[in-house]
Amino acid sequence: MDVRSVFWRDQKVMLIDQRLLPGQFVVSAFDTVEAVAGAIRDMVVRGAPAIGATGAYGMALAAFHSQATDREALLDDLRRAKALLDAARPTAVNLSWATSRMLAMAERAPVASVEALRRALLAEANAIADEDVEINRRLGFHGAALIKDGANLLHHCNTGALATVGFGTALGVIYACAEQGKRIHVWVDETRPRLQGARLTAWELMRAEIPMHLIADNAAGHLMRTGQVDAVIFGADRVAANGDVANKIGTYKLAVVARENGIPVYAAVPTSTIDLNLASGDEIPIEERSADEVTHIDGVAIAPAGVPVYNPAFDVTPHRYITAIITEEGVCYPPFDLSLRRAKEAAEARRREKSM
Template sequence: MTTTSTPFAPVKWQDDALVLLDQTRLPVETTYLTLTTAQEVWAAIRHLQVRGAPAIGMAAAYGLYLGIRNSDANDFDTFWQHLSEQADYLGTSRPTAVNLFWALDRIKARVQRESGKPVAELKAAVLNEALSIQREDAEVCRRIGEHLLTLLKDGMGILTHCNPGALATAAYGTATAPLYLAKERGWNLKVYADETRPVLQGARLTAYELQQAGIDVTLICDNMAAMVMAQGKVQAVIVGTDRVAANGDVANKIGTYGVAVLAHAHGIPFYVAAPLSSIDLDTPTGADIPIEERPAEEITHGLGKQVAPDGIKVYNPAFDVTPARYITAIVTENGIYKPDEIRSCKR
């Protein structure tokens, strides 16, 4: 079943173009971008107009097709060169989310399997694989949600961080999937959404989409998480991920590590929702995950005005790494795993 009650379509293939919901405009404006070149897709990924690891992967897949659909290659070797160049280019947009590279590699593998076909058919195969990636993501998210729901009970308080939601995927979200499924079943989960500094994905996106879906959500500042845990309002933390290392360390939006430490201190289970495409067995530990650094202006300027002195030094990593020892379970579409079981889970 791939239908969803979530009212969002952040990534669409429509009229031979990629149509993206511009997430930098939410929640005030609902604006869609129509992209027709790989360069436009690169910029949309880089500037967070599309974000969330699964959605980035989907956008990159369509971007790869846009990058090669006008290729004048008339033999496989030339076409492969064009395809590889475009894939390498799109891969420079954001370095941390492994889904980006997974999607590009999956399309390249599809083309390799069909190497004996005419170039026109190879181009069609690229688009068909991108469409398949998006179709499959909706089912993956629902299955993650079903597994997570077995760990929850009606009436629980759930803390989220960043936006692992419907806006970041084809449907349901990853960490938010059980929230939508619980709503379908008549449960009343009480969600506390971290605002997620400095870009406020929790405030702008998670709070917005859950409110639109009629889910009980309360927005809190990041530095209030310890307080609501201590008050007994939170019985579980569920976050998404941009990459899971082979040892079970997890990279996610900056601030996740701190939330995991707080959950550990309060005896609260900390769950990571991770599609198999986010698991990277080629990265041994979290220390090997490349961490993107974002522009200083994300911190020095906010809410339309300057909030820090001119010339101040700024450190702005977009992600942090949560060590496996703080993670209760990693939940994939195939089931629930301890961090040290990730290798066998991926196989």
């Protein structure tokens, strides 16, 4: 994609409005922390890494808009901004990870003036965005090693350049395969209820000229049973310490059916998505969204008025159904409590070395 999904321009957070794709490609500007939080909540921007970068720029925006004249007052404003941003979408840990990193940097930054701290915060947000693209490329390289030439891959939701700052996680693995000349084909789940597969992943793969077919979510089991899927691959919004994966609703049943049919299941995530503070997926908060996402498509009612609706945005796939978790630090295999911790430690060491 020619433009990043998230970037900074003229003291505004710029976002590709993913609600309008594939019909319109629009980059919108957001100039207040409240507007940025609303864009995250309303899914102008979506995908855990992209949400994280947006949160980081939201913190920088809070600093530039703050009326504080001393460091402590600015830090108070940043803490309030962090609380507002974090509440926008609670499941994606990248959001609180990024805002926490921004606040920690501000608290320890060796600068005296408020203006210098504002500049330092923007530099940190830019670093988070730049690192995301670099991380995704390394992740894609590691993941591509698992995919054989000629493979048929089943992909859920959208995990590409739109879901990240650039390149992608699970789709980044697919892009890396294409760059290496591997002949691959992708089955694209439509991903109800918001149709991120139909609207976004299909759009990305067609632009990249990667062979694909869009399928109804309910076709996935048939394809697996009839031997037309070589691997299932998806991203995640949070990974617990034991390897349980929270991802877009519908992921769990794909992993179970894949296990039944002897098909490997890969989750592709940056280490920022791994939450070692949660022992298992049972502790991951699951966001519930509005009924109209289920009862309407593009404003057109598809269900009776007033029908009761339950609309969880994510489900949790227990780690026993995950073959491997692909990160920028390599491929993690069971026992995940050990391999994920090593990956997190390696990523932190890499970041410390880079900042020296």
